[in-house]
Amino acid sequence: MTESLRLDLLGPLRAWSGPEALELGPIRQQSLLAVLALRANQVISPDDLVELVWSEAPPATGAKIVPPYVYRLRKLLPEGVVVHSRDGYRLQLAPDALDLDRFESLVSAGRTARAEGDLDAAAAELSAALALFHGEPLKGLAGHYLAVQRHRLTERRLKVLSERIDLDLERGRYGDLVPELVALVEEDRLREQFAGQLMLAYWRSGRVSEALDTYGRARAELVEQLGVEPGPGLRAIHQKILRNEGSGVPGPVVRDELPYDGANFVGRDRELTEVVAALTSDAHAERMPVVAIDGMAGVGKTALAIRAARRVAEAYPEGRLFIDLHGYTPDRSPMSSAQVLDRLLRTLAVAADRIPAELEERAALWRSELAGHRVLVVLDNAPDSAVVKPLLVGSPTCAVLVTSRRQLTDLEATTRLALDVLTPDDATALLTEMVGSTRADDEAAAAAVVEYCGYLPLAIRVAGSRLRHRPSWTVEHLGRRLGAQDRRLAELSTDGGGVSPAFALSYGQLPADQQRLFRLLGLMTGHDIDVYAAAAVAGAEPDGTEVLLESLVDANLLLEPSPGRYQFHDLLQYYARSLGETEVDVARRLATYYLYAAADASEAIFSSRLNPLPPPPPIKLPPFDGPADGLAWGDAEGGNVLATLHKTEALGLDELTWRLSLTISPYYYQRSRLDEMDEALELGLVAARRDATDSEAESRILLSIGNLGRYRQGAKQSLQTLQESRRLLPEAADPVLRGRLLASIGYSMVKLDPTDEALAVLAEALEVSRRAGDASLSSRVLAYIGVACGDRLEWEESLQAYEDGLRFARKVNDVAIQIDLLNGIGECLLELGRVDEALEPLETAHALGVERGADYSLIYSLAFLSTAYSRQGDWDEALSVARESVRLAMASGSALSELNARLRLARTLLGVGDAGHARPHFARTLELATEECQEVAISAAAAGLADCDAAEATAREM
Incomplete structure (x- = not known):
C-alpha cells in the first residue's frame, strides 16, 4: 500500500495514490505533509513538528495540535503511510516515491556519464532531472523551515541547470543556448554564472559584439546594485573574448543568429517557395542574390524572412547572420550603415582596432571578410535603401535578405516580393x-x-x-x-x-506633407481615389499630389491596385481616420470635385449639360476628350460618387448632395446601373427637401426621378411624380426647366395613351423650348412627338417629327438625342416599307450607341435592325442582333424595352419558321404589354401568337 503513494515537492505540492490525484486540504495540513516528506522514513517528534510547521506562529496548545492534523492526513493518504510510534511520526515512502529523490538520482547519473566522457548522455540525464521541476518548489507552503528548503531547492535547480548548459557549450550547441540564456540573464541580472555562459554562447557563435555587450550590461548591473566589480570568472571570460582565445570559430564563421520564427506560421507557400528559390538558384552563380521583401506593418515580413532563411540553412553552412536595423522601433532611431557594419564586423571577431572609422573603408573590410564564404545575411526592418547599400556583401557565394515597410526601389535587388495580407x-x-x-x-x-x-x-x-x-x-x-x-x-x-x-511607427517616419495627405485620405468616402480627387481633397496640384501618393505607396501605407488608383487596407484607413482631420471638410471638397468632374464627364457622353451649376472652384479636373473618357470616368468613380452622396447627405451638405445626384444620375441611366440611379436620386430628394436656398431643387430632383425612372416605374407612376414636380415648380422658374418638365409629362401621357391631350402638352413644351432658344430641348420634344405619332400608327407624321428633331440635335451636336432620333427614323422607315433606307440611320444609331455606352438606345437599335435584316432575308444576323437586344433589355430592368425587344425577336423566329421558340417570346410580350397598358403591343403580341398557332397547325397537316 505504501508503494502506491507518490509526492511531488519540486513545484506546488502534489500527491497521487496510484493513478488518482489527491486533494491535500488546507495549507497548514499540506505544510505538515511536506515536512514529513522532506524527512521521509525518519521519525519526527510532535515538538519538532510544531517548530518546523508553525515556527512563525506556534499554537498555544503546543504539540497537542499535531494529532488532529495527523489524523486528517491518515484519512487522506493510503493506509500505513503515516506511522505513529512512541517517539513521534514517520512518513513511510517507497524508493523514488518523491520527485526530489528521482531528481537526485538523475543528477548523479548525469555526472557519472560526464565523468565517462559521454556528454550527450550526461546532458540527457540532467535535462530529465530539470524537467521534474514544475514551478517554484513547495510553492505557497508556510513556515520558516519550508522557506529555507524552497530556497535550497531553487538554488539546486539553478546549479544543475548551469551544469547542463556547460555540457551544451561543450557539445557546441551555442546558437540553441542563446534564447534560453538571454531569458535566464534577464530573470536574474546579478547571477554571473549565466551571464558568463551567455557570453561564451554568443562568442562561440561568432556574435562577438553581443558577447561584449552582455559583459557590459552585467558589469553595470553589479556596480549599480551591489557596488562591486564582476568576479574573476566573468572577467576571465571577458578577457578571453577580447583576446579571441580558443573561440573555435575560423574567420567569419557564424553558426546561427536567426531568431525563433514562432509556432504559428500559416500559408505563404507561394511566397516561401519564391524566396527560397531566389536564395538557392544556380542562376546567381555570378551574382550575389539580394532578396527584398516589403509590405505594410504587421503583414509578416520578418516571419517569412526567418522561415525562408531556415529553409536555406544548408546552402549557407558557414553562417546565418541576422540584424534588426530598427527602421520602425519605438523610441529608437534606425541604425546607420556605419553602426551596422561595426556590429557585423565585431560579430566576425574582427578586433576593434582593425575596424576603420570611415564608412567606405568599413564596407570594404566587411566585403573582404566574407569573400569566398557561404553566409546568409538577414537585414530586418530596413528604413531605406541608403542604409542597406553599404551592407551588401558582394561575393556571389553569400546572399542578403532584406525586409522593409518601404519599397526599396533604389536597391538593386535580384528578387523583389511585395507581401500582401493572407488569403x-x-x-x-x-x-x-x-x-x-x-x-x-x-x-x-x-x-x-x-x-x-x-x-x-x-x-x-x-x-x-x-x-x-x-x-x-x-x-x-x-x-x-x-x-x-x-x-x-x-x-x-x-x-x-x-x-x-x-x-503609428510607419506614419511617424513620413514627412509632414505625406502625413497630411495620409490623414486626409483616411476620410475619403469611396473605395478608392485617383490623383485628381486626391488633389482636390488636399487643395493641391495633381502633379505634386501624385508624387505624394506614390511615396505613400512606396511606404506601404497606401495600395495601388491599378495604375493611378489608390486605396487603403481597411485597418490603415481606420487608423488614418483616427488622426484628427475634420470629416465635413474632406467630404465637402471631395463632393465638390465629383460634382464638376461628373458634369464634364456627362457633357462628354451626352454632348450637353442638363442641369446648370454654379461657377466651379479652382480645382483641376481630368480631361475628357470624348464619350469613352466620360464613360471610363463614370465606370471608375460611380461607386465612389454614391458613397460620397451618402456621406454628404448624412453630414447635412444638402446643396452638394442634390446637385451631385442630379449630375451623376444620367450616367447611371446610360450604363443601366438603375439601382444606383434610384439610390442617388432618393438621397438627392431628401437633401433637396431640406435645402431652403433653392426653391427649384425638389422640383428638379422629382423631374429626374420621373423622367429617368419611367421605364422602371411605369408611365403611370412616372406621371404622378412629374405632376408633383410641376406643382412645386416656382412661377419664375428657369424656362428650360419648365420646358423639360412639360416634355416629360407629355411623354409619360403618351406612353399611357397617345391622345390629342398628350400631344397638346408636347406642343406646349415645344413652344417653350423655342422661346427659350434651347435646340437640345426642342430636339428632345420632337423625339417624344415622334414616339406619340408612331404609337398612333401615324408613321409619316412620326418620321417628320424625328427628322425635324435630328436637325436641331445636329445643330448643337447633341449626340445623345441623335441616337434616339435615328432609331425613331429607322423604325418609321421600316413601318413604311422603306427597308433599305432604314438601315443607314439604324446602323449609325447603333455605332453611336456603342461609342457612348448607351445601353437603352442600343436595345432599340438592335431590335429595329433585327426587323430590317429579317426583311432583307439575312436571318442569321437578324436573330443575332435580336437576341442581343433582348439580353440588354432584360439587364436594364425596363418592361417597355423588354417587350419591344422580345416582340422583334419573336417575329424574327417566326419568320425563320421556328414557331416553337417564337411562342414564349410572344407570350411574354403580351404579358408585359398588358401590365404596361400598351395597346399596340398587345395587338401585335396577340397576332403573333395566332400566327404561331397557324404555323404549327400547318406543320401538323404536312
Whole structure:
C-alpha cells in the first residue's frame, strides 16, 4: 500500500495514490505533509513538528495540535503511510516515491556519464532531472523551515541547470543556448554564472559584439546594485573574448543568429517557395542574390524572412547572420550603415582596432571578410535603401535578405516580393492554430473575425491572443466586438503593441506633407481615389499630389491596385481616420470635385449639360476628350460618387448632395446601373427637401426621378411624380426647366395613351423650348412627338417629327438625342416599307450607341435592325442582333424595352419558321404589354401568337 503513494515537492505540492490525484486540504495540513516528506522514513517528534510547521506562529496548545492534523492526513493518504510510534511520526515512502529523490538520482547519473566522457548522455540525464521541476518548489507552503528548503531547492535547480548548459557549450550547441540564456540573464541580472555562459554562447557563435555587450550590461548591473566589480570568472571570460582565445570559430564563421520564427506560421507557400528559390538558384552563380521583401506593418515580413532563411540553412553552412536595423522601433532611431557594419564586423571577431572609422573603408573590410564564404545575411526592418547599400556583401557565394515597410526601389535587388495580407483560408487557419479548433469551430464566426482583421497577420494574432486569454469569450463574441468600426483598432491593439502602435511607427517616419495627405485620405468616402480627387481633397496640384501618393505607396501605407488608383487596407484607413482631420471638410471638397468632374464627364457622353451649376472652384479636373473618357470616368468613380452622396447627405451638405445626384444620375441611366440611379436620386430628394436656398431643387430632383425612372416605374407612376414636380415648380422658374418638365409629362401621357391631350402638352413644351432658344430641348420634344405619332400608327407624321428633331440635335451636336432620333427614323422607315433606307440611320444609331455606352438606345437599335435584316432575308444576323437586344433589355430592368425587344425577336423566329421558340417570346410580350397598358403591343403580341398557332397547325397537316 505504501508503494502506491507518490509526492511531488519540486513545484506546488502534489500527491497521487496510484493513478488518482489527491486533494491535500488546507495549507497548514499540506505544510505538515511536506515536512514529513522532506524527512521521509525518519521519525519526527510532535515538538519538532510544531517548530518546523508553525515556527512563525506556534499554537498555544503546543504539540497537542499535531494529532488532529495527523489524523486528517491518515484519512487522506493510503493506509500505513503515516506511522505513529512512541517517539513521534514517520512518513513511510517507497524508493523514488518523491520527485526530489528521482531528481537526485538523475543528477548523479548525469555526472557519472560526464565523468565517462559521454556528454550527450550526461546532458540527457540532467535535462530529465530539470524537467521534474514544475514551478517554484513547495510553492505557497508556510513556515520558516519550508522557506529555507524552497530556497535550497531553487538554488539546486539553478546549479544543475548551469551544469547542463556547460555540457551544451561543450557539445557546441551555442546558437540553441542563446534564447534560453538571454531569458535566464534577464530573470536574474546579478547571477554571473549565466551571464558568463551567455557570453561564451554568443562568442562561440561568432556574435562577438553581443558577447561584449552582455559583459557590459552585467558589469553595470553589479556596480549599480551591489557596488562591486564582476568576479574573476566573468572577467576571465571577458578577457578571453577580447583576446579571441580558443573561440573555435575560423574567420567569419557564424553558426546561427536567426531568431525563433514562432509556432504559428500559416500559408505563404507561394511566397516561401519564391524566396527560397531566389536564395538557392544556380542562376546567381555570378551574382550575389539580394532578396527584398516589403509590405505594410504587421503583414509578416520578418516571419517569412526567418522561415525562408531556415529553409536555406544548408546552402549557407558557414553562417546565418541576422540584424534588426530598427527602421520602425519605438523610441529608437534606425541604425546607420556605419553602426551596422561595426556590429557585423565585431560579430566576425574582427578586433576593434582593425575596424576603420570611415564608412567606405568599413564596407570594404566587411566585403573582404566574407569573400569566398557561404553566409546568409538577414537585414530586418530596413528604413531605406541608403542604409542597406553599404551592407551588401558582394561575393556571389553569400546572399542578403532584406525586409522593409518601404519599397526599396533604389536597391538593386535580384528578387523583389511585395507581401500582401493572407488569403481568407490561411487567415482562418492562423486564427484556428492560435485558439484551437474547438474554439474556432464556428466557421462563419471565424471567417468574420479574420475579415474584420483585414486578413492582416498581426491583427489576427492580437485577436487570437485576446480570445485565448479569455476562456469565457467565443469567436462569435469577439466578432461582434470587432464589428464596431469605431472600436476595432482598440480591440486589435495592446499596451505592448498591436495594430495601432505598428501603424503609428510607419506614419511617424513620413514627412509632414505625406502625413497630411495620409490623414486626409483616411476620410475619403469611396473605395478608392485617383490623383485628381486626391488633389482636390488636399487643395493641391495633381502633379505634386501624385508624387505624394506614390511615396505613400512606396511606404506601404497606401495600395495601388491599378495604375493611378489608390486605396487603403481597411485597418490603415481606420487608423488614418483616427488622426484628427475634420470629416465635413474632406467630404465637402471631395463632393465638390465629383460634382464638376461628373458634369464634364456627362457633357462628354451626352454632348450637353442638363442641369446648370454654379461657377466651379479652382480645382483641376481630368480631361475628357470624348464619350469613352466620360464613360471610363463614370465606370471608375460611380461607386465612389454614391458613397460620397451618402456621406454628404448624412453630414447635412444638402446643396452638394442634390446637385451631385442630379449630375451623376444620367450616367447611371446610360450604363443601366438603375439601382444606383434610384439610390442617388432618393438621397438627392431628401437633401433637396431640406435645402431652403433653392426653391427649384425638389422640383428638379422629382423631374429626374420621373423622367429617368419611367421605364422602371411605369408611365403611370412616372406621371404622378412629374405632376408633383410641376406643382412645386416656382412661377419664375428657369424656362428650360419648365420646358423639360412639360416634355416629360407629355411623354409619360403618351406612353399611357397617345391622345390629342398628350400631344397638346408636347406642343406646349415645344413652344417653350423655342422661346427659350434651347435646340437640345426642342430636339428632345420632337423625339417624344415622334414616339406619340408612331404609337398612333401615324408613321409619316412620326418620321417628320424625328427628322425635324435630328436637325436641331445636329445643330448643337447633341449626340445623345441623335441616337434616339435615328432609331425613331429607322423604325418609321421600316413601318413604311422603306427597308433599305432604314438601315443607314439604324446602323449609325447603333455605332453611336456603342461609342457612348448607351445601353437603352442600343436595345432599340438592335431590335429595329433585327426587323430590317429579317426583311432583307439575312436571318442569321437578324436573330443575332435580336437576341442581343433582348439580353440588354432584360439587364436594364425596363418592361417597355423588354417587350419591344422580345416582340422583334419573336417575329424574327417566326419568320425563320421556328414557331416553337417564337411562342414564349410572344407570350411574354403580351404579358408585359398588358401590365404596361400598351395597346399596340398587345395587338401585335396577340397576332403573333395566332400566327404561331397557324404555323404549327400547318406543320401538323404536312
